[in-house]
Every structure is written in C-alpha cells, then in structure tokens.
Amino acid sequence: MILVFCELKDGQIRKPSAEALSEGRRLADASGKKLGALFAGASCAGSAEAAKYGADVILTAEGASLASYSSDAFAQLVADAVKAKGATVLLAAATAMGKDVAPRAAARMGAGYASDVTGLAMVDGKLQAVRPVYAGKAFATTTFTSAVQVATTRPNVFALAEKAGAGAAEALAAPAGSFKSIVKEILAKAGGKVDLTEANVIVSGGRGMKDGANFKILEDLADALGGVVGASRAAVDAGWGLPHSMQVGQTGKVVSPTLYIACGISGAIQHIAGMSGSKFIVAINKDPEAPIFKLASYGIVGDLFEVVPELTKAAQAMGIGKG
Amino acid sequence: MKILVALKQVPDTETKIKVAADGRSLDPADVKWITGPYDEYALEEAIRIKEAKGAEVVALSVGGDTAKEVLRNALALGADSAVLLKGDGQGDALAVAQMIATYAKDKGFDLILCGNKGIGGDNAAMGPMLAELLGVAQANVVVKLELGEGTFRAEREIEGGSEMVEGSLPAVITAQKGLNEPRYASLKGIMAAKKKTIEELEAAAAPAVAVVSALALPPERPAGRRLEGEPAAQAQALLQALKDEAKVF
Numbered sequence A: 001m002i003l004v005f006c007e008l009k010d011g012q013i014r015k016p017s018a019e020a021l022s023e024g025r026r027l028a029d030a031s032g033k034k035l036g037a038l039f040a041g042a043s044c045a046g047s048a049e050a051a052k053y054g055a056d057v058i059l060t061a062e063g064a065s066l067a068s069y070s071s072d073a074f075a076q077l078v079a080d081a082v083k084a085k086g087a088t089v090l091l092a093a094a095t096a097m098g099k100d101v102a103p104r105a106a107a108r109m110g111a112g113y114a115s116d117v118t119g120l121a122m123v124d125g126k127l128q129a130v131r132p133v134y135a136g137k138a139f140a141t142t143t144f145t146s147a148v149q150v151a152t153t154r155p156n157v158f159a160l161a162e163k164a165g166a167g168a169a170e171a172l173a174a175p176a177g178s179f180k181s182i183v184k185e186i187l188a189k190a191g192g193k194v195d196l197t198e199a200n201v202i203v204s205g206g207r208g209m210k211d212g213a214n215f216k217i218l219e220d221l222a223d224a225l226g227g228v229v230g231a232s233r234a235a236v237d238a239g240w241g242l243p244h245s246m247q248v249g250q251t252g253k254v255v256s257p258t259l260y261i262a263c264g265i266s267g268a269i270q271h272i273a274g275m276s277g278s279k280f281i282v283a284i285n286k287d288p289e290a291p292i293f294k295l296a297s298y299g300i301v302g303d304l305f306e307v308v309p310e311l312t313k314a315a316q317a318m319g320i321g322k323g
Numbered sequence B: 001m002k003i004l005v006a007l008k009q010v011p012d013t014e015t016k017i018k019v020a021a022d023g024r025s026l027d028p029a030d031v032k033w034i035t036g037p038y039d040e041y042a043l044e045e046a047i048r049i050k051e052a053k054g055a056e057v058v059a060l061s062v063g064g065d066t067a068k069e070v071l072r073n074a075l076a077l078g079a080d081s082a083v084l085l086k087g088d089g090q091g092d093a094l095a096v097a098q099m100i101a102t103y104a105k106d107k108g109f110d111l112i113l114c115g116n117k118g119i120g121g122d123n124a125a126m127g128p129m130l131a132e133l134l135g136v137a138q139a140n141v142v143v144k145l146e147l148g149e150g151t152f153r154a155e156r157e158i159e160g161g162s163e164m165v166e167g168s169l170p171a172v173i174t175a176q177k178g179l180n181e182p183r184y185a186s187l188k189g190i191m192a193a194k195k196k197t198i199e200e201l202e203a204a205a206a207p208a209v210a211v212v213s214a215l216a217l218p219p220e221r222p223a224g225r226r227l228e229g230e231p232a233a234q235a236q237a238l239l240q241a242l243k244d245e246a247k248v249f
Helices: A015-031 A047-053 A071-085 A098-109 A212-225 A269-275 A304-318 B037-053 B065-077 B093-104 B126-134 B187-195 B231-244
Strands: A002-005 A035-041 A057-062 A089-093 A112-117 A119-123 A126-133 A138-144 A149-153 A168-172 A181-188 A201-205 A228-231 A259-263 A280-285 A298-301 B002-007 B009-011 B033-035 B056-063 B081-086 B111-115 B137-147 B151-158 B161-168 B171-175 B198-202 B210-216
Touching: A002 A015, A002 A071, A002 A098, A015 A035, A015 A047, A015 A089, A015 A119, A015 A149, A035 A047, A035 A071, A047 A057, A057 A071, A071 A098, A071 A168, A071 A181, A071 B126, A071 B137, A089 A098, A098 A112, A098 A149, A098 B093, A098 B126, A098 B137, A112 A126, A112 A138, A112 B093, A112 B210, A126 A149, A126 B210, A181 B137, A181 B151, A201 A212, A212 A228, A212 A259, A212 A304, A280 A304, A280 B231, A298 B231, A304 B231, B002 B037, B002 B065, B009 B065, B033 B037, B033 B065, B037 B056, B037 B065, B037 B111, B037 B137, B037 B171, B056 B065, B056 B093, B065 B081, B065 B187, B065 B198, B081 B093, B093 B126, B111 B126, B126 B137, B126 B171, B137 B161, B151 B171
Parallel strands: A002 A035, A002 A089, A035 A057, A057 A168, A089 A149, A112 A149, A201 A228, A201 A259, A259 A280, A280 A298, B002 B056, B002 B111, B056 B081, B081 B198, B111 B171, B137 B171
Antiparallel strands: A119 A126, A126 A138, A138 B210, A181 B161, B009 B033, B137 B151, B151 B161
C-alpha cells in the first residue's frame, strides 16, 4: 500500500494533500498497489473526499487527544498506521505539518526520507524521488534501500487528478494523552492569505523597492492578480520591517508558483535558487543588464514605480484574479 | 543546563553548483564552505541561554577535517567545548541523525539546537529525526524560544502565521531566521578558541538508507522576450501575453 498522510482544513482536504493523494494514486497504479489516505484530528469530517482522488482505503484517527498537533503523537500514529497496513511508501505534503511529522515518522521506522520532492516514480517496486537540492541550484535523484520509503511532495508541483476510489472507511484508535510536545495556540497573521509556498501568483520586491512602505504597490498588484507578496533577502535584511516569512531564496522560502513577478530584484544566485522553479517569470527592473532578465519569460526594462501601478490598473480593468 | 548545538558545514549561499565527474555529487572545486546559516541562529540561541541563566554549550559537527573550521568558529563565539564526529556529514539525514544520537544519548543534554535545515541536501530532516531517535520532544522552524523548569515554549512558523508549541525538556529545537541576531566573534574569542582542543571521535556506523544516485543542474529556461513601449503599453502587453501565450489567467 501507498499511504498518504492528509491534512484537513475547515472540513476539506488541503490542496497540497490532495496533490499528494493524486500522485499517490498514480504511483499505486504504476506499481499495482492500493492507495490509503490517513487523517488524524478531533474530527476527520471531510476525509471521505479522499475517495475523489483515488483512495481505496480511508483511515481516520479521531479523538480529543488529537485536537492539537503533537509531533511525537502524530509521528507515532503515522508509523503505526504504516506498519498496520503493511504500507511500503508513505507520502505527505511538504507543508509545515508534513515536514514536521514525516521525518520523525521515518526515523521511527528506520526509513529513508526525501523532502520536498518534485518528481516521484516506482522503480523495481521502490520509490525513487527527484528533488531540488542546494535550494534548486541542482536536482538530485534519490533512491532508497529501506523497506519503507518516505517522501513529502512540494506544493503546487503535482497535478490534481480526480479518479474515484473505493474509499472504504476504517477507524484507527487515537493515542492516549501524555505527549512530549503539543501545539497550544495558532497565531495567525492578518489577512489569512495563502502561504508563499502554495501561492499560484507571487509578486516579489527587492532592493529596488527602496522602502518597506513601497510594498503597498506590490500588495495592490498581488490583490488584482489574486496573488501574494514576497521579497528578496536584500529587501528583508534592509531593515524595512519586512518579516522573514516573506523571504524567497536559498535562506528563505523556495517557491514554485505559476507566475512570479520580480520587481526591482537584480537576481542574485541566492534569490534565483528560491524561485527558478516558477513556471513563468516576469522581471521588472531599471537595469537592462540585471541577471534576472536571463530567467525571465517576459522582461520589462523600466521604472517599477511606473510599471507596477499600470499593471494593477490594467489587471483590474481586465477583471483578472476575480475568478 | 547542558546544551548541544549541531552544526553543519555547507556551501556558501552564493556558490555556483557544479556536478562532479561521478554524476552524483557536488564538485568541491571553488566551493567556499561556511557554517549553515540556520545553524548560526541555533548557536547564538545557545550562547544567549548560557549568558542569561548559565549553561554548558557543546558544539558538534559531523564531517572531515574541514568541519573543524565550523567548530573553531563556534568556540570563538562562546561554545565551551567542541566535538567532531568523523563521518559523512553531507549524506543521508537519518544516518547523520543516528551518528549524533549515538553520541548524545547518555550525555544528559537538556536541549539540542540546530538549524531548521542545512542548505545543501535541504531535507530539513535531521532535527526531527534526532528527536525521535532520542525519544524527546521537538519544535521545528522556531522563531522564539522560552525555557521554563524542564519545559519549553517555542513559536514556530507555519503557513500564513505561526503556532506556539509547548513541551518538556529534553527537546530538539530547530532554528529559523528571526530567532535572534547572531553576533560576530570577538578577537579575544578567536584567540581563545585557537587554544582549545576539538575532541575527535569516530562517528558510529550508520548506513545511508536514502542515497543520491544522480545530481543534475536544472534545465535551461527557454529564452524570454522584452516588452517595449511606455509603462502603460508594457503593462497591457504583459497581461495580454500572460493571458494568451502563457495562459496564466
């Protein structure tokens, strides 16, 4: 069996989990295995949706002790489920939770682990993963020698594929309390926008923005395009009050949106490492020699303070980002 | 309180990556090696705890002779002692975690700090794996850490915000940028570090279970095009191209 650890949000499967399920279905078909979906929480309402993405079996662990995320409890639960079902492949989405629980579960099982993968295949009955290393400056093919293989899938990379599965429900026992650590509180930031790593459109600003307050024009453009705002390390380190969570690059977030608009970003190796996986890259920069233009699908040599507001206006006029 | 800081030597972030002749490893020529940027936050946090409430700080790295630079630097910054586990510190995360766990398990560490990821393999896995192997609590990607009597509170980054994790010590905490502002080594610290010895131990045998079988550079991006004209015309042309050619919208 290929088992996919899935996350629910507001009673729905999170998109990165649905992507992992879709990829799990493809791998299961390629290797003649069953696909299982695993959920854990105080309530797993909404887990039946996993059948839509091809789950043959839907495992749910429900209980008050699982109301808040605990690294050790969830890792144990996941490892126990792998063992109980005789699964040989464990997948999770490379989200904050997935990247927290999967390596811990892998260690518990003595299993090899590949994080944030962008490609998966079954070769001779074992998982093989392709994943960015050196923050996307190179791609490594990872092979496994362990009986169980574990990987987390990078959001926005694997296509969603609907394929009806049997979706047989099976309940798992929730662990009793007494965990080593537990989440006590979620401190959400204002806006509740999607995270950079999951965003479809990113508008990013660099040193050329000159000041943190100027990021307002990027916010406006992002709103018009249905996207979110990122920043280069130069901008985050400039003391403009931009949080590190906005940073795209080797020491920030590695993103793979459909569209990445780089405004006033020269294109240091450090930054390119974090965004070169974007499908389409737009560069807006005054300097026609800026290295970012070498990557750009579309380049605009010009003053971003003139071009960006025009883009916002035009996007609003065209009604982009409404659907 | 006894703190272990696990430090990894990684290629400088500005390094241009080249693939070695074997087709599966990094060509070490022209690579400048540095302490993992996230490990610097881990070390700084350990030193701050030591300054605030007193602690013994042990710096550890897995690697060859070159990794001693990382440890020398840690001593200069304020680590009390340094241990080099001689083994492959660049390979499989689980193997590295096993080497460190074997070393650490009977030493009575209350806190183990490391970066939330190296910037080589980018697995972000060693910390949580080490926590599991030691059977202790973990908090990853931490931007704020408070210690109580045998407990910790850690704020960690999640999608669109952060969450507060509470747990018991011992624990493995992996550091994120924002946890603190690392200091520079003082001349006095650098001189003192030169006199300290780095303990060298053979790392425990730990077979790699995930192996890199091929390393390749990313595919070249197709050539793009420039959009000319006045800003308004450029904006119009861009959105039209994104809509019609790229079909982004």
